[in-house]
Amino acid sequence: MDDHAADGAGDQPSGSQHLAGQAGADQAGADAEAAEAARLEAESLEAERVEAERLEAGRLLFAGECQFFYAAQRLDQLPEPGLPEVAFAGRSNVGKSTLVNALTGRKALARASNTPGRTRQLNFFDLAGRLTLVDMPGYGYAQAAKEVKADWQGLMFEFLRGRPTLRRVVLLLDSRIELKASDLAVMELLDRAAVTYQLVLTKADGVRPGVLGRKHAEALALVRKHPAAFPDVLATSSETGLGMETLRAELADLALPSPSPFGRGRRKQQAPALTPRPPHR
Ligand SMILES: Nc1nc2c(ncn2[C@@H]2O[C@H](COP(=O)(O)OP(=O)(O)OP(=O)(O)O)[C@@H](O)[C@H]2O)c(=O)[nH]1
Numbered sequence: 001m002d003d004h005a006a007d008g009a010g011d012q013p014s015g016s017q018h019l020a021g022q023a024g025a026d027q028a029g030a031d032a033e034a035a036e037a038a039r040l041e042a043e044s045l046e047a048e049r050v051e052a053e054r055l056e057a058g059r060l061l062f063a064g065e066c067q068f069f070y071a072a073q074r075l076d077q078l079p080e081p082g083l084p085e086v087a088f089a090g091r092s093n094v095g096k097s098t099l100v101n102a103l104t105g106r107k108a109l110a111r112a113s114n115t116p117g118r119t120r121q122l123n124f125f126d127l128a129g130r131l132t133l134v135d136m137p138g139y140g141y142a143q144a145a146k147e148v149k150a151d152w153q154g155l156m157f158e159f160l161r162g163r164p165t166l167r168r169v170v171l172l173l174d175s176r177i178e179l180k181a182s183d184l185a186v187m188e189l190l191d192r193a194a195v196t197y198q199l200v201l202t203k204a205d206g207v208r209p210g211v212l213g214r215k216h217a218e219a220l221a222l223v224r225k226h227p228a229a230f231p232d233v234l235a236t237s238s239e240t241g242l243g244m245e246t247l248r249a250e251l252a253d254l255a256l257p258s259p260s261p262f263g264r265g266r267r268k269q270q271a272p273a274l275t276p277r278p279p280h281r
């Protein structure tokens, strides 16, 4: 030890050891950085792949057959609960029926009109045997006769409150119109009933981007105060198609899985197998 110190021979190797050690540490740091970058890259590719898969699942579901199968004017006339249901709710004229048409790529599946109060019953549509879409009457339509309004709007509220198969309410707000007390009342009703709802801004083509951005921020702030509200708010336009892909993908998450390529139709409607199944492995 003293020898080393005396002739200084120990300094040289320990200096190069230090440099080598430093270079090694630098290399290790660079390797760790490269590994982290590769991990992030792989993660983002995976997220892109998952998102592309979700969008494709939504596209496929909504490209499937969609058929009107039931109209209910009274609560005691509802169809038997079956498939998971998504209901489209919102003020009269907000664009519910038009959105159902735009999502399914049909022009006149649900009847839309510029006259508020067009839809006066609950209209049920079967989407590919995997999801039921419910086009609802609107609320807040001041011109309707009182007793008529009580009928169809009462039906709407009762349905929202008590339908066991209702998986989500898509609650539409017009981008061009201020939020109304009736919108807040519906949100509170859904909070109380613990029915998940998702705010969707409609008619985004009718406002300037700055206004849409402000509306979107307002809606997001609103969502944070409501426990049953879905955390995302989607801006849509049935005219330009804005938001349709995303909404299709989100709703596809709620649908029954697509039938196996080896069978036809709905799983629960498949005919019983004629040959005995092999025992479980
Ligand atoms: N510019 C524009 N107009 C839209 C859009 N969506 C709907 N509309 C128009 O808004 C009007 C009302 O649309 P509907 O789909 O009938 O509205 P609703 O909510 O079903 O109305 P009710 O059944 O009366 O409650 C129609 O004239 C539609 O063409 C949109 O994205 N952009």
Ligand SMILES: [Mg+2]
Pocket: 096, 097, 098, 111, 112, 118, 119, 135, 136, 137
């Ligand atoms: Mg309608």
